[in-house]
Amino acid sequence: MILLQNILHQGKPVDILIDGDKIVKISAQPLAAPGAQVMDCTHKAVIPGFVNAHTHAAMVLLRGIHEDLNLYEWLTNIWKIEAKIDSDFIYWGTKLACLEMIKSGTTTFNDQYWFAPHACRAAMEMGVRPVISFVLLDNGSRDMMMRQRDAIERLYRRTLDWEGDFRFAVSIHSVYTVLEENIRWGAEFARERGLRIHLHLAETVKEYEDCKKNHGGLTPTQYFDSLGVWGPDVLAAHSLFLDPEDIRILGEHKVNCVHCVNSNLKLASGFRFRYNELRDAGVNVCLGTDGSASSNNLDILEHMKNSALLQKAWREDPQALPLPELFACATEHGARALGIDNGVIREGALADLSLIDLNSSSFLSPGSVEANLVYTAHSNAITDVMINGKWVMRDRQVPGEEEILARSREIVKRI
Numbered sequence: 001m002i003l004l005q006n007i008l009h010q011g012k013p014v015d016i017l018i019d020g021d022k023i024v025k026i027s028a029q030p031l032a033a034p035g036a037q038v039m040d041c042t043h044k045a046v047i048p049g050f051v052n053a054h055t056h057a058a059m060v061l062l063r064g065i066h067e068d069l070n071l072y073e074w075l076t077n078i079w080k081i082e083a084k085i086d087s088d089f090i091y092w093g094t095k096l097a098c099l100e101m102i103k104s105g106t107t108t109f110n111d112q113y114w115f116a117p118h119a120c121r122a123a124m125e126m127g128v129r130p131v132i133s134f135v136l137l138d139n140g141s142r143d144m145m146m147r148q149r150d151a152i153e154r155l156y157r158r159t160l161d162w163e164g165d166f167r168f169a170v171s172i173h174s175v176y177t178v179l180e181e182n183i184r185w186g187a188e189f190a191r192e193r194g195l196r197i198h199l200h201l202a203e204t205v206k207e208y209e210d211c212k213k214n215h216g217g218l219t220p221t222q223y224f225d226s227l228g229v230w231g232p233d234v235l236a237a238h239s240l241f242l243d244p245e246d247i248r249i250l251g252e253h254k255v256n257c258v259h260c261v262n263s264n265l266k267l268a269s270g271f272r273f274r275y276n277e278l279r280d281a282g283v284n285v286c287l288g289t290d291g292s293a294s295s296n297n298l299d300i301l302e303h304m305k306n307s308a309l310l311q312k313a314w315r316e317d318p319q320a321l322p323l324p325e326l327f328a329c330a331t332e333h334g335a336r337a338l339g340i341d342n343g344v345i346r347e348g349a350l351a352d353l354s355l356i357d358l359n360s361s362s363f364l365s366p367g368s369v370e371a372n373l374v375y376t377a378h379s380n381a382i383t384d385v386m387i388n389g390k391w392v393m394r395d396r397q398v399p400g401e402e403e404i405l406a407r408s409r410e411i412v413k414r415i
Contacts (some may be wrong), residue, residue: 002351002389003033005035008358008369009296009345016046018351021388026347043359045369047327048343049107049352049387050300054198054237054258054288056113057130058085058093058122060100061412062293071204071267076294081415082114089411090115094122095400096408101128102398104299104379107352107387110235110258110288110338112171112198116155124164126400127392129352131168131338133198136150136186137177145182147279156193165388169196172229174203175211175220177256180227187229196338197229201236201257202268208241210316221246230255235337237288238263239278240270248276251281256337259329262297263290272314275321286334301379304330308374323370351389354382 004016009026015034017025025031066077090113101109108129111119116132123130131388134152138145152170159168170180170190178186190197202208202220211220221242224230230253239250239257250257259273278285287307289298304326311321335343342352358371362377363369372383385393 001033001036002386003031003036003038004041004046004355005030005038007355008045011368016345018386018389020040021350021390023345023347023349023351023353026332026345041355043357045356045358046345046370047354047356047370047373048331048345049354049385050105050330051286051338051340051343052101052106052109052289052298052300053256053286053334053337054099054260054290055109055111056291056293057097057111057119057298057299058090058113059293059405060097060298061089061093061290061408061415062291063296065415066410067291069267071269072206074267074294085114087115087118087332091118091122092404092407093410094119095126097292097402098123098126098128098399099401099404100292100298100383102126102393103382103396104297104301105354105382105385106298106302107354107385108334108338108340108342109298110169110196110198110334112173112237113291115157117170120159120162120164120374124166126398127387127390129165129336129340129342129387131167131169131196133196135171135172135173136182137183138179139177140179142179145179149182150184152189167340172197172199174200174207175215176207177221183224183229183370184227187227191231195233197231197234198230199224199236201239202241202246203238203264205241219243219246221249225249225253232256232284233339235286237290238269239265240273242274242278244277247277247283250278250283254282254284256284256286256333257285258288258337259307260288260290260295261303261310262295265306265310265403266296267294271310273311275307275311276315279325284333284337285329286337287330299379300330301374301415304374314318323368323374326374327370351386353386355384356381357383 002018015031232254332343344349
């Protein structure tokens with residue numbers, strides 16, 4: 001057991017008792033827990049662990065390789081390099097990504113990349129909870145489609161014997177990289193096994209217009225709808241170019257849309273993410289960093305600030321994306337999308353949390369901890385991170401950091 005004493009939670013000091021992987025008691029009165037590890041948390045606050053609902057973790061090793069390009073130029077260059085990556089790249093790249101996510105308070109991430117077993121092993125060794133997917137991306141090749149189907153079936157059977165807290169998912173890369181029959185097959189494969197479906201949606205004007213031209217006037221949202229893809233088990237990254245009918249469809253099917261603000265801005269894909277409209281339609285909006293080769297980091301806190309500022313700016317409304325909703329997008333909404341009982345500080349929930357050091361100038365104002373954390377501080381205000389009731393960072397120290405940096409440095413040199 002672990003007892004956090006006198007920690008600020010929702011503006012009030014409380015004691016929090018963790019037993020195993022769960023939060024078992026939150027009390028405004030001092031708690032007694034014989035045998036518990038006691039931590040005096042005076043001048044600290046607690047927040048839920050962040051959920052990164054869309055990323056390509058190991059791309060952290062490709063950061064900075066191609067700058068100042070649009071999405072399609074960027075993809076063309078990135079895919080040439082990705083053709084040469086191996087399992088060692090994915091293993092150490094994912095470890096490096098987990099190191100960065102831990103240091104910025106992320107406890108769960110939804111990944112879409114290659115060599116899934118090696119990514120999953122790396123994340124679980126770091127203590128971070130991964131949702132790891134097999135990526136369907138056939139580029140119009142029926143031969144590739146059949147080979148990928150065989151591979152995902154074999155991999156899924158293997159995952160049934162893996163131990164640890166992870167989720168397996170099916171990724172359907174996009175409307176422009178996956179054959180229609182493979183999209184249908186991937187969605188059916190996932191649903192027959194109770195798996196999440198993870199895809200890119202309406203990221204650029206080109207994707208939107210090309211889809212309409214190639215599929216009888218259907219937008220990407222409407223095209224996926226015609227194939228029976230949508231449901232509350234789907235996470236749709238970007239979801240940037242949507243007309244009113246698209247938003248109605250996504251809301252009707254309770255789809256989870258993932259806003260990836262930094263990547264969208266950096267690749268100049270677009271900036272008018274329809275948060276209000278999606279929320280009001282019944283969509284569960286989450287936040288994701290996308291991969292570090294386009295975003296260029298995995299710091300959800302930075303993405304929170306940029307998401308809020310941009311909504312306020314383009315809508316000319318300072319009340320757009322208010323703080324409680326912003327925090328929910330980065331925590332409990334992502335957890336809901338992935339079907340995991342975390343993202344909240346609540347009795348009975350998984351003990352995924354971060355401690356914030358309040359003993360700095362960033363937190364001297366009378367504003368709330370959440371406001372000062374998002375709009376004033378940086379992720380280095382996060383001192384300790386717990387996942388599943390276990391500390392993965394204490395006093396900004398993560399076990400194995402030096403080896404991860406050294407091995408990642410070697411791989412970057414090879415690239």
